[in-house]
Amino acid sequence: MSKMWGGRFGKKTNLLVEEFTKSIQFDKKLAEYDCLGSLAHIGILKKARLITAQEHDKLKKGLVSILNSIKSNKFEPDNSFEDIHSYVQHLMEKKAGKTALKLHTARSRNDQVALDTKLYCAKELLTTRNLLLKVMDSLVKLENKNSGLKMPGYTHLQHAIPVALAHHLGAYFSMLARDFKRLGSTLESIKFSMGAGALAGTFIESSKYNIVVKDLSIEPTMNPIDAVSDRDFVVETLNALAITGMHLSRLAEDLVLWATKEFDFIDIDDAFCTGSSLMPQKKNPDALELIRGSAGKLYGNLISVLVMMKGLPLSYNRDMQLDKEPLFNSFEVVQQELKVLAELLPAIRFKKENIARQLEDECLYATDMTDYLVQKGVAFKDAHTIIGKLIAYKVKTGKEIKKMDDSELRAFHPVLTGKVVKKIIDPETSVESKKSIKRKKRKI
Ligand code: ARG
Numbered sequence: 001m002s003k004m005w006g007g008r009f010g011k012k013t014n015l016l017v018e019e020f021t022k023s024i025q026f027d028k029k030l031a032e033y034d035c036l037g038s039l040a041h042i043g044i045l046k047k048a049r050l051i052t053a054q055e056h057d058k059l060k061k062g063l064v065s066i067l068n069s070i071k072s073n074k075f076e077p078d079n080s081f082e083d084i085h086s087y088v089q090h091l092m093e094k095k096a097g098k099t100a101l102k103l104h105t106a107r108s109r110n111d112q113v114a115l116d117t118k119l120y121c122a123k124e125l126l127t128t129r130n131l132l133l134k135v136m137d138s139l140v141k142l143e144n145k146n147s148g149l150k151m152p153g154y155t156h157l158q159h160a161i162p163v164a165l166a167h168h169l170g171a172y173f174s175m176l177a178r179d180f181k182r183l184g185s186t187l188e189s190i191k192f193s194m195g196a197g198a199l200a201g202t203f204i205e206s207s208k209y210n211i212v213v214k215d216l217s218i219e220p221t222m223n224p225i226d227a228v229s230d231r232d233f234v235v236e237t238l239n240a241l242a243i244t245g246m247h248l249s250r251l252a253e254d255l256v257l258w259a260t261k262e263f264d265f266i267d268i269d270d271a272f273c274t275g276s277s278l279m280p281q282k283k284n285p286d287a288l289e290l291i292r293g294s295a296g297k298l299y300g301n302l303i304s305v306l307v308m309m310k311g312l313p314l315s316y317n318r319d320m321q322l323d324k325e326p327l328f329n330s331f332e333v334v335q336q337e338l339k340v341l342a343e344l345l346p347a348i349r350f351k352k353e354n355i356a357r358q359l360e361d362e363c364l365y366a367t368d369m370t371d372y373l374v375q376k377g378v379a380f381k382d383a384h385t386i387i388g389k390l391i392a393y394k395v396k397t398g399k400e401i402k403k404m405d406d407s408e409l410r411a412f413h414p415v416l417t418g419k420v421v422k423k424i425i426d427p428e429t430s431v432e433s434k435k436s437i438k439r440k441k442r443k444i
Contacts, residue, residue: 004081004082004086004089004090005086018082021082021318022079022081022082022083023082023083023084023321023324024077024078024079024081024082024083024084024086024087025079026324026325026328027083027084027113027321027324028077028084028087029084029120029324029328030084030113030116030117030120030324031066031070031075031077031084031087031088032067032070032071033115033116033117033119033120033123034084034085034088034112034116035063035066035067035070035088036067036119036213036214037112037115037116037119037194037213038059038063038088038092038103039060039063039064039213040194040211040213040218041103041107041194042056042059042060042063042103043056043211044194044195044204044208044209044211045102045105045106045204047208048106048204048205048208050102050105050106050204051099051102051105055099055102058096058099059092059096059099059100059102059103061095061096062091062092062095062096062100063092065095066088066091066092066095078090083109083113083321084116085109085112085113085116086109089103089104106197106202106203106204107197107202108196108197108198108199108228110196110197110198110199110228110315110316111194111195111196111197111198111221111224111227111228113320113321114196114227114228114230115192115193115194115218117233117234117323117324117327118190118191118192118233119192119213119216120327121186121187121190121233121234121237121327122187122190122192122216124331124335125183125184125186125187125237125240126187127331127335128183128241128244128331128334128335128338129180129183129184131335131338131339131342132176132179132180132183132244132338133180134338134342135176135338135341135342135345136173136176136177136180137342138341138342138343138345138346139169139170139172139173139176139345140173141345141346142169142345142346142348143165143166143169143170143173145346146165146350146352147166148164149164149165149166149350149352149355150162150163150164150165150355150359150427150428150430150431151163151164151165151168151265151355151358151359152355152358152359152361152364153168159358159361159363159364160364160367161364161365161367161368161430162359162364162365162427162430162431163431164431165350167437168254172247172250172251175247175250176244176247179240179243179244179247182240182243182244183240183241183244186233186236186237186239186240189233189236190233191219192216192217192218192219193209193218193219193220193221193222193227194209194211194218194219194220194221195209195220195221195224195227196221196224196225196227196228197224198228198316199224199225199228199229199314199315199316200224200225201221201224206220207220208220209221224315225314225315226315228315228316229312229314229315229316229317229320231305231309231320231323234305234323234327235302235305235306235309237327237330238298238301238302238305238326238327238330239302241298241301241302241330241331241333241334242295242298242299242301242302242330244334245294245295245297245298245299245330245333245334245337246295246298248291248295248334248337248338248341249291249292249293249294249295251291251341252288252289252291252292253288253292255268255285255288255348256285256288256289256292259285263354264351264354265350265351265354265355266348266349266350266351267348267349267351268283268285268288268344268347268348269344269347269348269349270283271347272285272287272288272340272343272344272347273285273286273287274286287340287344288344291337291340291341294333294337297329297330297333298330298333298334300326301326301327301329301330302326302330304322304326305322305323305326305327308320308322308323309323359427362394362400362401362402362425363391363394364427364430365424365425365426365430366387366388366390366391368424368425368429368430368433369387369390369416369421369424370383370384370386370387371383371433372415372420372424373386373387373413373415373416376415378413386412386413387412389412390409390412390416393412401421401425402418402421402422402425404418404421405418406418409421
């Protein structure tokens with residue numbers, strides 16, 4: 001195709017270079033935002049009297065018709081163009097004829113692509129936050145459906161102390177609530193500006209750049225070099241998405257583990273599992289495994305943009321075009337994961353009997369027995385040793401602590417009796433005895 005901005009060239013672009021440098025195959029995602037940015041731009045051109053009211057209306061009509069075709073999914077960009085900005089310019093020339101030749105007045109794609117990408121991020125950050133809310137809601141529903149359920153708590157994946165399922169699931173709720181906030185503050189820190197030109201600003205008075213597009217306030221740039229060379233908002237967005245993905249990956253891993261024959265704490269609905277091509281008995285939690293694994297993609301996307309940006313001289317460099325695919329991919333991955341989880345979570349069935357069986361492990365109550373001795377005046381380190389010895393005795397003899405007689409127990413400490421240990425070795429008592437936790441009604 002002929003060079004779009006090619007007045008100074010004596011040759012066509014080498015076909016390999018044309019193919020290698022184009023971005024339309026992926027940046028067509030920005031079409032809507034490119035049109036919105038251009039709507040703001042023609043408002044500025046009109047205010048600056050660089051186009052007449054009629055010319056403005058003609059350009060506006062063209063841009064609105066492109067926006068409509070995008071909304072009705074009829075927009076099919078021609079992939080032979082270099083990028084979406086050039087393609088929209090080309091469409092506008094077809095729609096508004098000569099008037100469209102004024103569209104790019106005092107504008108550069110360097111400023112345009114920064115604004116387009118910011119508008120895209122703003123929209124997708126909001127969408128992601130809404131999807132996160134749905135998953136948080138699903139977690140609450142799952143918790144309510146199993147309210148009061150106690151389970152073994154783990155550290156080092158070893159039995160630790162009984163906990164409430166509400167706290168285990170609630171921990172994920174807290175992670176997602178932080179993600180919700182983080183995505184929100186990422187959005188708030190994005191500054192929408194125009195007027196940077198290629199890097200030095202434009203001849204249009206800064207006051208003309210105060211303009212509102214779709215409830216978003218655009219301001220005149222404070223530093224045009226920074227405006228075209230800053231991609232912090234992309235890095236921050238990728239960071240917020242990577243952290244969200246890390247949380248979802250941990251949740252997926254807990255669920256995969258709980259669905260194993262060894263744990264057997266949950267049943268994941270058939271609709272969310274897949275079979276094996278060879279082993280007829282298999283019911284695999286593939287969706288959760290992919291959520292667990294996709295954290296790698298999200299970290300990779302963040303790292304690839306961080307590395308691409310490091311060491312770039314000011315101001316705009318074409319390297320920065322490479323921020324798009326990682327950015328688009330991270331949003332796609334996280335949004336897909338959230339959609340799946342919002343449906344998968346409420347369909348989980350807890351196998352209460354199996355969980356109750358694990359709670360019979362008396363080792364889970366060793367800390368509670370230690371705490372009991374401490375509350376009877378024994379120094380903590382002594383109490384720790386005494387109960388440690390009791391556990392060692394239990395392991396060696398294979399006896400249940402609850403079944404030991406008083407004299408056997410008193411040999412460890414005079415306050416330990418059958419009645420006392422029976423009271424302590426109980427999941428409800430154990431969980432209820434934890435007084436340090438501030439109980440707060442959660443609002444969603
Ligand atoms: N496709 C480019 C990008 O994504 C758009 C800006 C191109 N600017 C330029 N001077 N070639 O960064």
